[in-house]
Amino acid sequence: MNGLNGATNGSPMRYGLTWNGKSRARRAAHTPARSTLVPCPEKSVNWDTTRNLLIEGDNLEALKLLQESYRRKVRMIYIDPPYNTGKDFIYPDDFRYSVADYLRLTCQADRADQSGRRPMMNVETSGRYHTDWLNMMYPRLKLGRSLLRDGGVIFISIGDQELANLRLICNELFGEGNCLGCVARVAKRTSNKGTHFAPSKDYVLVYARRAECVAPFMDVVRPSYAARFAQEDERGHYATVGLYQAALDPRPNQRYWIECPDGSFVIPPGEVFPEEVADAAQVRPASRRDRVWRWSRQSYLEKRHLLVFKESARSPLLTPDGSLSKWNVYTKYYLEDRLKDGTRPRDYLDDVTNDLGTAALKRLGLDDFFEFAKPPELMRRLMHWLGGDEGVYMDFFAGSGTLAQAVLEQNAEDGGNRQFILVQLPEPCPEDSVAAQSGYPTIADICRERVRRVMAGLGDQDGGFKVFKLDATDCAMEGD
Ligand SMILES: C[S@@+](CC[C@H](N)C(=O)[O-])C[C@H]1O[C@@H](n2cnc3c(N)ncnc32)[C@H](O)[C@@H]1O
Structure with a gap:
């Protein structure tokens, strides 16, 4: 009979698949050609x-x-x-x-x-x-x-x-x-x-x-993947991904203001805000309702040059007065890096x-x-x-x-x-x-x-x- 054995208390059986002829099949591998x-x-x-x-x-x-x-x-x-x-x-x-x-x-x-x-x-x-x-x-x-x-x-x-x-x-x-x-x-x-x-x-x-x-x-990097990198700057072709993602779990050092090109400030949706309205000023999220950026404040300070600001009528980001901002924030990632690192x-x-x-x-x-x-x-x-x-x-x-x-x-x-x-x-x-x-x-x-x-x-x-x-x-x- 075929079957899957599981060891139970007091049972000498080992867990594993058994079937009629298994021992012979095992021996077959060892008999000389x-x-x-x-x-x-x-x-x-x-x-x-x-x-x-x-x-x-x-x-x-x-x-x-x-x-x-x-x-x-x-x-x-x-x-x-x-x-x-x-x-x-x-x-x-x-x-x-x-x-x-x-x-x-x-x-x-x-x-x-x-x-x-x-x-x-x-x-x-x-x-x-x-x-x-x-x-x-x-x-x-x-x-x-x-x-x-x-x-x-x-x-x-x-x-x-x-x-x-x-x-x-x-x-x-x-x-x-x-x-x-x-x-x-x-x-x-x-x-x-x-x-x-x-x-x-x-x-x-x-x-x-x-x-x-x-x-x-x-x-391999497929042509359909490479086609995503449609934008170009002095470093090469890049694509962008939102710096705010709704699914991110709140982390202590990931809720801070970001200054936009027109001097306004944005932060992910939430209920607590940094006391000072200034670039990179941060606040610890108080509950799951206080959403966060994908990057820590430290990463933001080091990699600010990779940010792309886009005006959007549907941005979920908030301004200091609690209204919806016209800006959304993205980060660049380069085709060259993906080709080098692979996926x-x-x-x-x-x-x-x-x-x-x-x-x-x-x-x-x-x-x-x-x-x-x-x-x-x-x-x-x-x-x-x-x-x-x-x-x-x-x-x-x-x-x-x-x-x-x-x-x-x-x-x-x-x-x-x-x-x-x-x-x-x-x-x-x-x-x-x-x-x-x-x-x-x-x-x-x-x-x-x-x-x-x-x-x-x-x-x-x-x-x-x-x-x-x-x-x-x-x-x-x-x-x-
Ligand atoms: C599904 S086909 C493989 C097709 C192959 N991947 C291809 O792209 O052409 C399985 C092959 O294994 C061969 N085969 C079956 N039992 C074999 C055995 N004991 N020794 C060598 N070849 C065997 C069959 O003749 C059959 O051509």
Whole structure:
């Protein structure tokens, strides 16, 4: 049975998520790999010089094999695993079977293998609905974590179906204190499916190997944000914000007179006033009704040069005789400072929707090859938040290889030296699909072709990738 255990008095149970097969899933991360990586130079580009890797095979095996060379080396992992919608396949991790059995399954996705097993459409009516997904994810996340370096971060795209379970297993594997956030993303703008709501968002869960080693995230300055800085003075473009904000709690040294350009004085709304009517003369607020400026008197004296006075018929500020003033007071903040300091990203994204993922494939001439591509812009945003321009970037549910595109484009833009590692099953494309009919029989083939086209598009003559396959691929095809 699945469940969430909580320790109660006298109970030996530990708090945590349990499910059928959890111990086996935990052990699965520790059992040695049963395959090796076979180089495929004929499918690779610039084999001798590149550090980028494309691995075709099951990611559980691949993650085990990568431990030797990449343990604690990876700067960023982005994954977009099956959301468990009931329509995506969950490949059965049955650890009694060999890799060859496993690959036979994946190469015959529409047929049962000799033992009658097939990859599951994990439908919600199945009693094993969450269990199968958890058994698949747990060992992979455990192995993924051990590849991260101290300042490394994993970003995991996920839908509503498994968000809660994913968060609980990540809390267990990474530690709750290493959860950096959960970002909601608008995935589609038009959707009419769903019973009570039209689902249009997903999430990106963010965990660090060691949160204290990750610098605060900084956002990109978007054109819409820069457009706010429409005014200009000798220092540059600036925007303004009111020095009085109604929501501020009263503080002792924030209620004082300010002298306006015509020699009149203003103060926020309230009932007590400084005895002397003079610039910066202050009074202690007596109650919550005595409102205050955003700046202390000291800050005001130091930064008066940043004030902007605007005449306004709706100013809430008071004059010494208690009437409403014609002046309102604002402070300047400069675009240059915001560009330098950056801004903390909000934990929602509304400008990297799925249609950008489709458009990216279309630009590469791969329209209709792959339905579930995420936008490269999403991954580039995550890379920007994390900062840095070198290191290993990994996606072990690579699909069409969007992460590689994001890495290559980001390197081209900022001269960075990031390398990528992608892992993707040779999951067969349906025989009647555009991809299969265009000569790309598996998703791994689409992924490889996409990376090749991105490099060509960027004019990246020196770039390349090494392709490896799990050694059992050939024997998986035996008996076909
Ligand atoms: C939702 S898609 C990822 C899409 C990708 N983010 C993109 O933008 O193209 C998930 C992918 O994981 C792959 N996958 C599922 N199980 C896997 C496994 N055990 N090992 C490797 N890849 C797997 C599936 O074949 C599928 O292509």
